[in-house]
Amino acid sequence: MDKQDKISIRMNGEEILIPREEHDAFKEVETSKEEQAAAVDIYEYEFKEPKKVIEPEVWKKHPYFKKKRKKNLSQPVKKVLLSVLAALLAGLVLGFILLRMFVGITENDKAEGYNYLQESAASGQTDNSAGSGAAELPELSAFVIQAGYFTSKEKAVSWGGQYENAGYPTFIWEREGEFYLFAGLASSESSANEKADQLKEDGLQTYVKPWAVSGMKEVDIKGAEVLDKLPGLFTSSITGETDQAAWEQLQASLPDGKAFTMLEQSINSYLGAEGTAEKEEMLFAIWKTYENILQK
Secondary structure, eight states: OOGGGEEEEEETTEEEEEEHHHHHHHHHHHHHHHHHHHHHHHHHHHTOOOOOOOOHHHHHHSTTOOOOOOOOOOHHHHHHHHHHHHHHHHHHHHHHHHHHHHTOSSGGGOTTOBOHHHHHHHHTOOOTTOOSOOEEEOOEEEEEEEEEEESSHHHHHHHHHHHHHTTOOOEEEEETTEEEEEEEEESSHHHHHHHHHHHHHTTOOOEEEEEEEOOEEEEOOTTGGGGGGHHHHHHHHHTTOOOHHHHHHHHHHOOSSHHHHHHHHHHHHHHTOOSHHHHHHHHHHHHHHHHHHHHO
16 A cells, blocks of 8 residues: 555654555544534524413412502592591682672672661651651762671671771661671772781782662651651761761751650760761661661
């Protein structure tokens, strides 16, 4: 065998000649081993055990599974919501009460007032000292600063205490079982609003509106004709132009009888009053007495 048919391999410093056929066989053996190893890897890859997949229904049965709880409002949030609702309800109730106090929610708040004179004339009511003559009496009206409206005098007195303590005298006017609390009067709406603003600055609630005692063409009360001077004196006195001599003259000309006794006392108290607030209180008394006389 020629040297060319052999393959020279050096091992441990010595040259060894291997026939080419043996080398090729060795090479095939090595290749066969590599193919077998690759086949084993492919088999292991292809037949690898699949991962287990747990269905959602099974999750719920698992001991570590926890159901999602609904989120409930915390106690502080509940308290805040309840407080807000309670405040709204209280505001509605208070608003209704104030509306009833200052507006009246009755027919009593009409600008023309009540015509008691016509009712008295229709029922034939007259004073005990009535005579045969008939007098014509004019309407007596002004703007009032209303502080409240009540169904009892006790409630009106209680509510008026805060106005009295703040230096604003009040007057309670009763009409058909209803009690109106007044804290001032004026000859015009603009003047009344100015006075009302002063009370509001002191934190006192007010409501400005017209108030009137309607006149009557025929009043069958002896001596009632002297009252035709009262509206002029009343209006001028509201503006601060008090004519004491004219008031004294009216007081002296009043006839005898129960119907005029209270008016005489009211005029006397007005003439002795000191300060604008006290004089206004007495003017209210004169005004109310005028209404009482015409109801007889």
